[in-house]
Each structure stands twice: as C-alpha cells, then as structure tokens.
Amino acid sequence: MSIKILHTADWHIGKQLLKVDFSEDMDLFFEWLINCIKDNNINVLLMSGDLFDQANPSQAAMKQYYSFLKQLLPLKCKVILTGGNHDSPYVINAPKELLEILEIKVVGGVPNDISELFVEIEIDNKKIVVAAVPYLRDKDIRNALPGESYADKIELIRSGIANYFANINEYYTTNYDGIPFIVMAHLFAQGASISESEREIQIGNQAGVEAKIFGDTPNYVALGHIHKPQIVGQSNIRYSGSPIQLSFSEKEDQKEVVILELEGSEFNISSLPIPQFRKLVSIKGSIVEVNKILSDYKSESPLTDLIELLIEEENENIEHIRMLEELLTSEAHTYYQILKGRINFKNKLVGTSVLLNAGEDIGDFRPIQLFEKRLEQDDSLEDTQELILAFKEILQKISDTALTN
Ligand SMILES: [Mn+2]
Structure with missing residues (x-):
C-alpha cells in the first residue's frame, strides 16, 4: 500500500456572493469529499489556506467546519489545514491542541519556531514529510525600514518570502533528507491566472513570487490562494483551486482536487473533477433576447443557477431600464436566480432633456x-x-x- 494524499485549498466557508449564501454548496462539496476520501483510500488531507471567507467567521460557518471534521474522524485520514490571507491565525489556532489529539493539525499563522511547521507521517513503513506553511504576512518576513519606498517594500517582501522558503528547504535537508517532501503555501505565484474573488495578496500582485523560489528540494508544492486549478511552471507545483465557483469570473473553471500517490520516492500526480452543484451564467443580448433566454431556461443543477445579465441596447431608453429593474427584482425561479444586471446603450444621448414647468405637458x-x-x-x-x-x-x-x- 502506498501513501495517498489529497490536496485542496480555498474553501472560503461562509462565503456569500451578493445575496446568495454558499453554505449548501459547501455541504454538497463536503459530502462529495468524504466519499472521495473513502473511495480513494486517502491517508492525508491537505488544505492550503483560506479555510474561512472571513477573519471572523459566523457561527454557522464554524459549525459547518467542525461538523465536517467530525465526519472525517472515522476515516482515519490525517488532516493538515493552514491559514490563508482571509483567515485569522487566532481563530484557526484556538482549538489547535484539542484537534491535535484527533490527528488534525492546524497552522493558523507563522509560528516562532520553523520546526512547528513540519509533520512527519508514517504509514505502512513508508514516510512523507509535510511543511505546512501558512500565508506569510508582511510582519512575518521582513522588518519595515524607516523611509522605505514602495518599490523597496515590494522587493523586501519578495526576497523575504524567498528566504522563508529557502529556510524551509534547509530545515528539511538537515532533519529529514531523503524522505519524500511536500511544501504547502498560500501565496500568489507569478504567471498564475487570477479571478475577481482573490483578495489582493500583500500589497497587490506586484509582490507575487516566482515559482523557482521553492527550489528543487520539495517533491510537490501544494499551493492555495488562486481559485483556478493550475500548474505553475512545472507539474509538481500546483494550485488545486477552490472547490466551488466563487465569482462570475470563475464560471468557466472545472474545479478539482489533486491526488498524490507515493511511488518510490516520487509522487504520481493526478486530479479528480469536483461535480458542479450550480452554474454561474452570464447572459448577454438585447432585453428582448435576454427575456427569451430566461423564459426557456432549464437546468439540472442540484442548486439554483446564478445569473448575471449583460444587456446591450442600441439607443438609450427608459423603458429598457425599467424592464431590467423588473427582472432584477423578480421572484426566484425554479432553475435560476438573477444576481445582478447591467445595461449598456451603444448610442448615449447626452443632455437632450427639456425641463418643463409644473402643469406643462x-x-x-x-x-x-x-x-x-x-x-x-x-x-x-x-x-x-x-x-x-x-x-x-x-x-x-x-x-x-x-x-x-
Ligand atoms: Mn487567499
């Protein structure tokens, strides 16, 4: 038997998109994930940051998190969860000692001692080592200098992150050399394609790091932060992506989890698609075309699809604006909910109105x-x-x- 690892990230438990709460989506994902862990005999679950959407998660979000962990317990799957930029290290770390007894390791924020990030896992005489690096905050990686410029700051953050991962590799080589090695990280790697729902990391994307900072030491880098699943530079450095589509800019993403299977001293890497529980759809056209599409709209999604309307009309017309408002305030439909809409007039009439006095028609x-x-x-x-x-x-x-x- 070999060791099997599942890499996922960016759950954003508690996420809402405008008026829609994604808790049902998460329930369905967790149900799928539990079965996936069972069916594939997964030994280790890695979650690379952004567990919650908010630093102060709601009680409902907390409940959803703990009931998922409870369902995992009978599966004897070891769990490692790290904090992302959305997470509060204190919230994630509060139950740390209790969870440790249940073989669930949480790393909310950067610890004082780098050794606390390392987890050695042994199953059937086979070993792996995981460095569970959470999101690195500015204060974790550099000392602010008086009078530094913006460019200095970006450069110091970038080199601070690179140094941090160089130290991780050094610690591994000194203490665990030869054991298959996984590094977890929550950051923006340059070249990755981003969506609307990723909060800017550090001070904007300019502090993105190059994938080469991880070096050749790790056998696999399990990344979080970017919601679209993707390889960064080389096939063993990956974003698993978020399990559900969290914004309209992610509507084309096929969400997935990554499965690693230890073979000798290397990992066989594959991915498993996650079923889509609802679709996020953009409908474009004139108001008449859009109305027609909506009246014919059908879906087999378990949850109602979410729609944004992008209406294009030739000439400015108050009646079209009124029709859009009517659609936006209409009752929820069996197959869909309209979340937002925009109307664009190709020919805008500017300042053509005439002021009439009271009583004039x-x-x-x-x-x-x-x-x-x-x-x-x-x-x-x-x-x-x-x-x-x-x-x-x-x-x-x-x-x-x-x-x-
Ligand atoms: Mn993030």
Whole structure:
C-alpha cells in the first residue's frame, strides 16, 4: 500500500456572493469529499489556506467546519489545514491542541519556531514529510525600514518570502533528507491566472513570487490562494483551486482536487473533477433576447443557477431600464436566480432633456416650440438662430417625406 494524499485549498466557508449564501454548496462539496476520501483510500488531507471567507467567521460557518471534521474522524485520514490571507491565525489556532489529539493539525499563522511547521507521517513503513506553511504576512518576513519606498517594500517582501522558503528547504535537508517532501503555501505565484474573488495578496500582485523560489528540494508544492486549478511552471507545483465557483469570473473553471500517490520516492500526480452543484451564467443580448433566454431556461443543477445579465441596447431608453429593474427584482425561479444586471446603450444621448414647468405637458408643444425651449435652457449657446433655421429645415424634410410616402 502506498501513501495517498489529497490536496485542496480555498474553501472560503461562509462565503456569500451578493445575496446568495454558499453554505449548501459547501455541504454538497463536503459530502462529495468524504466519499472521495473513502473511495480513494486517502491517508492525508491537505488544505492550503483560506479555510474561512472571513477573519471572523459566523457561527454557522464554524459549525459547518467542525461538523465536517467530525465526519472525517472515522476515516482515519490525517488532516493538515493552514491559514490563508482571509483567515485569522487566532481563530484557526484556538482549538489547535484539542484537534491535535484527533490527528488534525492546524497552522493558523507563522509560528516562532520553523520546526512547528513540519509533520512527519508514517504509514505502512513508508514516510512523507509535510511543511505546512501558512500565508506569510508582511510582519512575518521582513522588518519595515524607516523611509522605505514602495518599490523597496515590494522587493523586501519578495526576497523575504524567498528566504522563508529557502529556510524551509534547509530545515528539511538537515532533519529529514531523503524522505519524500511536500511544501504547502498560500501565496500568489507569478504567471498564475487570477479571478475577481482573490483578495489582493500583500500589497497587490506586484509582490507575487516566482515559482523557482521553492527550489528543487520539495517533491510537490501544494499551493492555495488562486481559485483556478493550475500548474505553475512545472507539474509538481500546483494550485488545486477552490472547490466551488466563487465569482462570475470563475464560471468557466472545472474545479478539482489533486491526488498524490507515493511511488518510490516520487509522487504520481493526478486530479479528480469536483461535480458542479450550480452554474454561474452570464447572459448577454438585447432585453428582448435576454427575456427569451430566461423564459426557456432549464437546468439540472442540484442548486439554483446564478445569473448575471449583460444587456446591450442600441439607443438609450427608459423603458429598457425599467424592464431590467423588473427582472432584477423578480421572484426566484425554479432553475435560476438573477444576481445582478447591467445595461449598456451603444448610442448615449447626452443632455437632450427639456425641463418643463409644473402643469406643462410635452404634448402641448409643437416640435419647434420644444426645440426653442430647449435652446433657451442651454447657457452655452450664444447664437441660436442658425440652429432654429436648421431645425425648421429638418422638420420641413420630414413632413415632405411623410406627404410623398
Ligand atoms: Mn487567499
């Protein structure tokens, strides 16, 4: 029997997207994950940061986390969870000692001693070593210097992160050399493609690090932070991605977990797709086209699909805006919920409105009278006579055409 490891990250328990709560999605994911661990005889579960969506998770989110851990207990699967940039180290670490008795290791934040990050796991006389590195905060990796520039700061963060992982490798080589080695990390690696829902790491993406900082020492790097599953540079450095689509920018992602199987001193790497519990859909078109698509909309998702409307119309029209508002406030449908909408007019009419006085009705004016009224209300116009003549000419043309047709 070999050791089998499952790598996942970015659960964001407690996440809400506008008015929609993803707790049902997480319930379905946890149910799937428990079965996946059973069916694949997984020995070790790695979660590389962003356990919760909020630093102060709701009681419901906490309950969901602990009931998942409870379901894991009979499976005898060792668990290592690290804190991400969304997590509070204190919240994650509070039950640390109790969880340790249950073979669940949590690393909420950077400990004083690097040795506390290392976990040696032995199953059937086979061993692996995991360095459970959480999200590295600014204060963990550098000392602020008086009068430093923004560029200095970015450079110091970047070299601070690189140094940290160099120390991790050194500690491994000194104490565990030869044992298959996994490094967990929660950070932005340059070249990875990002989505709307990843909070900016450190001070923006400029502090992203190159994958080469991990060096050749780890046999596998289990990354968290980026929600789209992907390889970074080489196939043994990976983002598992988040288990569910957390924003519309992730709507095309096929979510997955990564499975590692120890073979000799190397890992066989594969991925397992996670079923999609609902779809996030963008519908584009004119208001009439969008209405038609919605009235024909069907879905087999276990949860209602979430829709954003991107409406494109030629000309500005208050009626179209009203129709969009009606859709946005409509009752939940069997197959979908409309979460947001935007309307874009290709030809915008600027400053064409005429102010009418109380009691006046637009129908009371002849076109030329309205035009003159509009000109009177525009302070930027000095000579209006030419415009009035041009307008009369247009009116004449229109009435001539009307007569001849
Ligand atoms: Mn993150």
